[in-house]
Amino acid sequence: GESVGLHLPTLSVQEGDNSIINCAYSNSASDYFIWYKQESGKGPQFIIDIRSNMDKRQGQRVTVLLNKTVKHLSLQIAATQPGDSAVYFCAENPPNSGYSTLTFGKGTMLLVSP
Amino acid sequence: ETGVTQSPTHLIKTRGQQVTLRCSSQSGHNTVSWYQQALGQGPQFIFQYYREEENGRGNFPPRFSGLQFPNYSSELNVNALELDDSALYLCASSSGREAFFGQGTRLTVV
Helix, strand or coil: CCCCCCCCCEEEEECCCCEEEEEECCCCCCCEEEEEEECCCCCCEEEEEEECCCCEEECCCEEEEEECCCCEEEEEECCCCHHHCEEEEEEECCCCCCCCCCEECCCEEEEEEC | CCCCEEECCEEEECCCCCEEEEEECCCCCCEEEEEEECCCCCCEEEEEEECCEEEEECCCCCCEEEEECCCCCEEEEECCCCHHHCEEEEEEEECCCCCEECCCEEEEEC
16 A cells, blocks of 8 residues: 655654654644554554543553643553554644544654564 | 445546545444545545534635535545645544544545
């Protein structure tokens, strides 16, 4: 399939390492945030979400941190696996927009070496 | 799999033509959103339909239009195609805040 990762920031890690992907969001009034994973030739896949009344949320092997003071999100992936290789996008739900109306960040390509 | 299906998967059109892309939403989801993703970029919001009405639109010209049907499936229509319309078109369905995406339609305008 075609690459979605041309000209994107890239994070290269070894299998088993922990990965941290960062994102700056644009609207200080956004109250809902999602991380998506997109593999080549596929649509974005939901990973984890967080509401603005939280600063941390954990899932299976993933943790999202929200710092509203500096409008920053991070996605932490524990024990990264080759199957985690993909482009990762953060997305925000701006205020006064419909539910599931999302503004996406630029994306980061994660490359995991065996 | 998200249960959101899009057709066709790939399409080649000539500049100036019109195109219709289709999306079947996940069962029980009454909201459908369309996004355009250029190569190497994040998806950009085109518009959203809720119960057959457009209820939000991004910065796209009127030649991008849509429909939602009573079964909540949706169409995206693009008139007077331009070369810059070449992109992956994504449909997302939701019944709350979580949006689930289909695989997309890769449109190439030549």
